[in-house]
Amino acid sequence: MDVKSKKRFASKVSKATKPGFSDNHSVTSEKLIHNESMRSENTYQLHPEDDKKFKSYVVEGEMRRILSETLDRVDYKDSLGSALTTDLANDIKKAIQGLGWPRYKYVVQVVLGQNKNQSVQVGSRCLLDQAADSFACTSYKTKTIFAVAACFGVYFD
Numbered sequence: 001m002d003v004k005s006k007k008r009f010a011s012k013v014s015k016a017t018k019p020g021f022s023d024n025h026s027v028t029s030e031k032l033i034h035n036e037s038m039r040s041e042n043t044y045q046l047h048p049e050d051d052k053k054f055k056s057y058v059v060e061g062e063m064r065r066i067l068s069e070t071l072d073r074v075d076y077k078d079s080l081g082s083a084l085t086t087d088l089a090n091d092i093k094k095a096i097q098g099l100g101w102p103r104y105k106y107v108v109q110v111v112l113g114q115n116k117n118q119s120v121q122v123g124s125r126c127l128l129d130q131a132a133d134s135f136a137c138t139s140y141k142t143k144t145i146f147a148v149a150a151c152f153g154v155y156f157d
Contacts, residue, residue, distance in 0.1 A: 045103075046157050047132045052101055054153030059136035062095045063149045067140040076114040076145040085110045088149065096151060107152040115146045122148045129155065 048054075070088060074080070089108045096106055111122050126135065132155035139148045 048103065048155055054101055054104055054134040056134050056136040058099065059096055059151050060138045063092050063136065063138045063151060064140065066091050066095060067138070067147050067149060071140060071142055071145055071147060074145060081112055085112050088147070092149060092151060101153070103156050104153045105156050107154070109150045111148045113146050115141050115144055120146070124150060126152055
């Protein structure tokens with residue numbers, strides 16, 4: 001080996017022995033590191049276990065709690081509508097995801113309006129599997145604002 005080859009070989013060896021260095025198949029900390037993502041196999045589980053099903057009464061309680069905590073201190077303003085509905089929907093979704101029902105996807109819808117003793121009807125339609133999917137809906141109102149929140153829990157197999 002000539003001098004240039006020896007230097008190149010020595011620098012490769014020193015890089016490979018440094019902690020934290022890895023290429024596609026380098027061994028670091030006694031573990032083989034690959035840049036490929038891991039794939040898990042399908043479980044073919046079409047329905048959730050009984051203790052891990054979406055529970056409407058629990059979700060309604062969480063939505064009611066979040067709506068009351070947020071809307072009790074807010075007066076209705078047109079400019080707040082868009083940001084407030086987005087924040088409420090995100091807060092509800094995070095709270096429900098924290099309940100620990102695996103393999104469920106959630107759709108949250110929040111409708112806000114000014115409370116002036118008017119009549120408002122909110123409706124939605126969804127195609128659900130009765131054995132696995134469910135929904136929860138609740139409403140809340142103060143002197144100046146009303147809200148209707150709906151959450152759909154769809155089991156993802």
